[in-house]
Amino acid sequence: MTNTKTAYFHCSLCGFDFDPTGANCHTGCILAKHCKLVKCPSCGYEFPEPSRGPAWLAKLTGRNRTAAAHYATTRGLMPLDEALEGVSYELVSLNGSHSSRKSALAIYGLVPGCRLSLTQKRPSFIVRVGETELAFEGNVARDIYVKPVAA
Amino acid sequence: MERILDPIAVRDGNATARTVLLVGNPNVGKSVLFSRITGKFVVISNYPGTTVDITRGTAVIDTHNVTVLDTPGVNDLAPRTEDARVTCDVMRDHPDAVVVQVADARNLRRALLLTLQLASLRRPMILVLNMMDELEKCGAEVDVARLSQLLGIPVVTTIATQGRGLDDVTHALSSAAVPHCKTPTATREIDYELTMEYITRASEILAQTYHAAPPRKPTFGQRLGWWATQPLGGLLLLCGALYLTFWFVGLFGAGTCVDFLETVVFGRYLSPWAIRLFDFALPFPHVHEMAVSPYTLSIPLDPAHSVTLLESTRQTLSTGYTMTAPMYGPLQHVLRFVHDFLVGEYGLITTALSYGFAIVFPIVTTFFLLFGVLEDSGYLPRLAAMVNRIFRGMGLNGKAVLPMVLGLGCDTMAAMTTRILDTRKERVVTTLLLALAVPCSAQLGVLLAMTARISIGAAILFSCMLVGIAFLVGWLASLLHGGETSDFILELPPMRVPQMSNLVMKTFTRLEWYLKEVIPLFVIGTAVLFVLDKLKLLGKIAALMEPLVQRWLGLPVETASAFLIGFLRRDYGAVYLLDASTGPDAILSAHQVLVAMVTITLFMPCIATLFMISRELGKRTAAIITVFVFVFAFVVGGLVNHGAHWLGM
Numbered sequence: 004m005t006n007t008k009t010a011y012f013h014c015s016l017c018g019f020d021f022d023p024t025g026a027n028c029h030t031g032c033i034l035a036k037h038c039k040l041v042k043c044p045s046c047g048y049e050f051p052e053p054s055r056g057p058a059w060l061a062k063l064t065g066r067n068r069t070a071a072a073h074y075a076t077t078r079g080l081m082p083l084d085e086a087l088e089g090v091s092y093e094l095v096s097l098n099g100s101h102s103s104r105k106s107a108l109a110i111y112g113l114v115p116g117c118r119l120s121l122t123q124k125r126p127s128f129i130v131r132v133g134e135t136e137l138a139f140e141g142n143v144a145r146d147i148y149v150k151p152v153a154a
Numbered sequence: 155m156e157r158i159l160d161p162i163a164v165r166d167g168n169a170t171a172r173t174v175l176l177v178g179n180p181n182v183g184k185s186v187l188f189s190r191i192t193g194k195f196v197v198i199s200n201y202p203g204t205t206v207d208i209t210r211g212t213a214v215i216d217t218h219n220v221t222v223l224d225t226p227g228v229n230d231l232a233p234r235t236e237d238a239r240v241t242c243d244v245m246r247d248h249p250d251a252v253v254v255q256v257a258d259a260r261n262l263r264r265a266l267l268l269t270l271q272l273a274s275l276r277r278p279m280i281l282v283l284n285m286m287d288e289l290e291k292c293g294a295e296v297d298v299a300r301l302s303q304l305l306g307i308p309v310v311t312t313i314a315t316q317g318r319g320l321d322d323v324t325h326a327l328s329s330a331a332v333p334h335c336k337t338p339t340a341t342r343e344i345d346y347e348l349t350m351e352y353i354t355r356a357s358e359i360l361a362q363t364y365h366a367a368p369p370r371k372p373t374f375g376q377r378l379g380w381w382a383t384q385p386l387g388g389l390l391l392l393c394g395a396l397y398l399t400f401w402f403v404g405l406f407g408a409g410t411c412v413d414f415l416e417t418v419v420f421g422r423y424l425s426p427w428a429i430r431l432f433d434f435a436l437p438f439p440h441v442h443e444m445a446v447s448p449y450t451l452s453i454p455l456d457p458a459h460s461v462t463l464l465e466s467t468r469q470t471l472s473t474g475y476t477m478t479a480p481m482y483g484p485l486q487h488v489l490r491f492v493h494d495f496l497v498g499e500y501g502l503i504t505t506a507l508s509y510g511f512a513i514v515f516p517i518v519t520t521f522f523l524l525f526g527v528l529e530d531s532g533y534l535p536r537l538a539a540m541v542n543r544i545f546r547g548m549g550l551n552g553k554a555v556l557p558m559v560l561g562l563g564c565d566t567m568a569a570m571t572t573r574i575l576d577t578r579k580e581r582v583v584t585t586l587l588l589a590l591a592v593p594c595s596a597q598l599g600v601l602l603a604m605t606a607r608i609s610i611g612a613a614i615l616f617s618c619m620l621v622g623i624a625f626l627v628g629w630l631a632s633l634l635h636g637g638e639t640s641d642f643i644l645e646l647p648p649m650r651v652p653q654m655s656n657l658v659m660k661t662f663t664r665l666e667w668y669l670k671e672v673i674p675l676f677v678i679g680t681a682v683l684f685v686l687d688k689l690k691l692l693g694k695i696a697a698l699m700e701p702l703v704q705r706w707l708g709l710p711v712e713t714a715s716a717f718l719i720g721f722l723r724r725d726y727g728a729v730y731l732l733d734a735s736t737g738p739d740a741i742l743s744a745h746q747v748l749v750a751m752v753t754i755t756l757f758m759p760c761i762a763t764l765f766m767i768s769r770e771l772g773k774r775t776a777a778i779i780t781v782f783v784f785v786f787a788f789v790v791g792g793l794v795n796h797g798a799h800w801l802g803m
Binding site: 101102104105106107108109110111112114122123125126127129133134135136137138139140142143 | 229230232258260261263264267292345346349350353366379380383384385388535536538539540541542543546551552641642643644645646648
């Protein structure tokens with residue numbers, strides 16, 4: 004299973020998420036060039052590289068959304084710009100070095116541990132925290148790490 | 155500038171209020187409460203940042219005269235924003251004042267963060283939980299007694315818009331107390347870590363006092379708010395809002411209302427009355443010409459169709475006159491001079507007041523009414539969220555749309571509102587665009603009338619050119635100015651139905667402000683033209699401007715006076731161009747109308763805007779903006795003239 008945006012691989016045996024770069028099952032193997040197997044760096048399990056298919060088809064059929072939703076619920080932590088609209092999340096951390104940005108978000112109640120629901124992502128990100136509805140842009144959303152919570 | 159919040163010495167006992175400071179989060183009803191307590195009206199809107207200055211009022215509480223100060227809304231006391239700095243300064247300047255924190259009862263978490271920061275200052279204060287009706291509506295509850303006990307200060311509940319709970323506020327002032335709750339030590343600048351400490355403490359208090367409402371089905375307002383920020387729904391709503399503005403301001407205000415006031419009220423009654431009165435009071439041998447005044451009362455449906463309700467034609471006295479006998483003695487010359495100054499071609503009453511009240515007044519009134527509806531409904535912040543990406547291209551963020559839209563009403567007012575923007579770069583670029591490419595409502599009305607003389611294609615070309623220029627200049631100015639653009643983080647207030655009384659009062663206050671600025675400028679402008687005309691200097695100035703006006707812009711030399719007066723107020727200059735482009739004796743061709751429209755639109759809005767820019771950004775920046783705007787206006791005007799000739803348009 005892959006995350007649709009950053010293309011992390013998810014090991015179905017141990018549940019570990021990893022960056023596919025350099026995760027081929029073997030080094031120095033003569034078949035490596037065309038080999039479609041990847042190896043989980045955590046447990047060593049080898050599995051075929053998941054195929055994503057054309058992005059427009061996935062979008063059209065809604066497969067993209069299902070995949071991302073599944074990814075969101077199984078993986079946990081993700082930046083808010085990869086989260087799904089209409090889903091509730093718990094804010095885990097505010098990243099980035101902008102202290103003023105973190106403070107600006109904190110005063111609206113966006114602090115680690117708070118619950119937020121992502122209303123929309125385009126043209127601006129809109130989240131609801133308690134009774135506050137807040138709009139911000141993508142670069143702010145990228146620094147907000149959330150994990151999904153049960154509705 | 156770094157600022158450290160020093161804890162002020164703890165005062166014992168209760169304070170006798172002599173000065174009251176209203177402090178609170180943005181958009182929680184501080185200004186409504188201020189108006190209710192002091193009886194003084196202040197502009198209130200449904201978006202953060204309406205109060206950009208301190209408003210002072212007086213209230214009589216228990217036979218004492220109490221000074222009440224309304225401060226801009228702040229979310230915390232960290233001096234990140236201009237508003238927070240202003241609030242901190244006011245608190246520092248009034249060390250004996252009682253602090254009244256106004257809070258949105260539904261949003262207690264955010265209010266408590268500010269409460270605890272205020273509590274760290276150890277000053278007598280009370281907490282007012284406003285908007286209790288909205289709290290009840292959403293089904294949440296606040297344990298007021300427990301909250302008061304935990305904070306150690308009086309807590310009262312109000313519905314300020316309905317005037318409920320105001321007596322409780324005034325009574326509680328006498329029992330204002332220094333909070334005794336545990337707060338983080340505020341001996342250093344408020345940073346993220348300290349904010350987190352405050353938030354943690356606020357959460358502890360919240361857990362004991364606030365019972366959240368179970369989730370409910372979204373209301374119509376929430377749905378509408380959601381639609382307003384969606385790409386498709388937002389675009390449809392924007393188109394709807396634009397068409398409504400066009401119809402109400404452009405067709406109804408600038409058409410029906412202006413026609414009525416200009417043709418009937420001034421043309422048929424006030425001007426002839428004034429002419430007769432001054433003919434009687436200032437006798438010299440002359441007789442005024444009669445003119446035909448046709449009038450049609452119609453309600454516009456769209457630009458091409460309207461429903462005619464009434465038609466009439468009448469003969470009226472006009473300002474032009476012929477001498478019936480030669481004048482004798484200097485007295486008659488003086489009488490004629492005064493007569494011409496008041497009711498002549500450049501007369502105070504027949505030109506300045508007629509223009510100010512018959513043309514500008516209805517257009518500005520309709521615009522401010524509609525703008526009031528838009529801002530009270532909570533639509534404008536959603537518009538900012540919609541256009542943020544587009545504004546990024548100009549080095550601005552979505553928040554800049556608020557002064558831009560207000561600039562369509564009055565650029566001077568908008569130049570002041572740029573204070574809601576966080577960085578100097580954003581304020582300079584937005585102000586430049588306001589001065590250059592955002593026509594105010596008076597100008598818009600005149601431009602709309604001028605577009606009747608050009609083809610639809612040319613009108614579209616003109617609009618696209620204006621938008622294109624705004625983007626290009628904004629982008630270049632951002633590049634040249636350098637510096638960071640602040641993050642776009644904006645709270646979206648709930649969508650609300652505007653209150654009629656607030657709407658009327660707000661429009662009235664803005665109109666009063668506008669007319670006080672505008673009418674004297676019209677009078678001065680007319681007087682300048684009159685004197686120049688009498689001294690036969692108009693012709694000489696026109697001859698001096700001939701290379702610029704006739705050769706470069708390709709306009710008749712008679713239009714030089716329009717540009718001359720345009721330096722004072724561009725819409726006033728535009729009226730002269732309108733006169734020259736419409737009517738049976740029009741001297742401008744369609745091509746020249748387009749050139750004139752472009753040039754005068756890119757002029758500096760008015761001298762009042764220049765003063766405001768100078769106050770807000772400094773004399774140097776104001777001077778640079780002014781020189782750039784005038785040079786740019788003539789350069790672009792000339793390019794349009796020669797470009798259109800070259801293209802064979």
